[in-house]
Amino acid sequence: MPELPEIETFKRYLDHTSLRQKIREVTITRQRILKDVSLRQLAGALKNHSFRGTERHGKYLAVDVGNGKQMVLHFGMTGCLHYVDQDDPDSPYARMIVTFANGHRLDYANKRMLGRVRLVDDFDDLVDELELGPDALEIGADEFDERLRPHGGAIKSTLMNQSLVAGLGNTYTDEILFQARIHPATPVDALSAPERKRIYRMMRKVLRKAIDVQGEPDRMPRSYLVPHRHDGAPCPRGNGIVHRTRVAGRSAYYCPVCQPRPGRKR
């Protein structure tokens, strides 16, 4: 699942390729990709306008069309953007195709069809409607602490809860907790204030590093968990073997030595 760093990568790619080109046509190859908007409404809002700029909140990317409308992209498990020549065949799994007057297209590809395209008047309203918390890179330390503390349940699933903080998924929550040396199943109310603070600091560190490497696991530092995120891999700190467990129905990878279960001696 693309998380905050991958969406930020798509944002920069779109900024770099597709701004300020007159839009000639919008094609949808699979109706189900549209959420709360018809093709007619979407095409009507985009045609003869251009993308003016982009904004990201958590895993959502809003593209300003400059006429009071924003197109909002969610990428599901396998979404991607491809800027190609208009005469070229559709990218594999292209669901929405925006053709520009400059002879190019932007293909929104989404193999597993779990992403969605919306059209809204106000991105902030959508963020409210979806009950997204503050973006994980925008939230301040104090607000993070205030929002985290009252949450019940395990820290891993709490961090993945988009209404607490928006943008974290399965992979980066594992990394943040590895960096913070906290077991993923630790109940939030068992965390000390310094531990919560450490989680906040590591969240920022991990996300910034992941954006630097465009969300490519393989380019993350060797001291990170992500490149070793499989059962039986060596702990990047040399402390043991990476284990896989389930926390609230999701896979979690961790090092039992670096991240002991709460209550055990650290």
Place this chain on the structure above:
Amino acid sequence: MPELPEIETFKRYLDHTSLRQKIREVTITRQRILKDVSLRQLAGALKNHSFRGTERHGKYLAVDVGNGKQMVLHFGMTGCLHYVDQDDPDSPYARMIVTFANGHRLDYANKRMLGRVRLVDDFDDLVDELELGPDALEIGADEFDERLRPHGGAIKSTLMNQSLVAGLGNTYTDEILFQARIHPATPVDALSAPERKRIYRMMRKVLRKAIDVQGEPDRMPRSYLVPHRHDGAPCPRGNGIVHRTRVAGRSAYYCPVCQPRPGRKR
């Protein structure tokens, strides 16, 4: 993980876009994507030649360069091909870029860096070296039965063993066993001859259907497991709830009613 139907989709895309164009340049953005070949060797073999045709065996795609060499692509977990204008920015996660004299490029994208690019004299020799069994769509019923029978272990992991039959992965083995109404953990030696025959027939049926829909889970028939392949989804036959289990370290989805554990009454 792309399996046989997805690789067949990439094969047809490459055939459709990239044959018979003079190759001007080959660029590698991440050295680690190359396996047993240097960039110099690869570029030397491709430059000024053209792709003549393609061949698929299991999850491997061979591209004939017409000078006695074949470039072999493996796609790992997240590979894809994109045919784009040469002046356009690199596709996100492009690892190998083949530039044609016709003003286009073929980008081989691979986010997680688990795919590989090779150069070989003879694809069949590579197939032997990798100990791949016959392609899952080429193998005959009798040979399949002969090869399957002596295998130990659970049917699911046996079908995923590329040396028995090449091309099946986690998703399609679940579908084949759902269609055949066989529990994924059934030991191969507990299967009857009619059950083995049924698995063979369902393997062909499932793969052909998946190729028809270009490996898009969402376009598979509603009576298939793939669109319901998550814990707690309703059984597509209305017989219960889809369960998730682990067979030899891999996730397996199945319906406990349609696919009872061996030994239990059906």
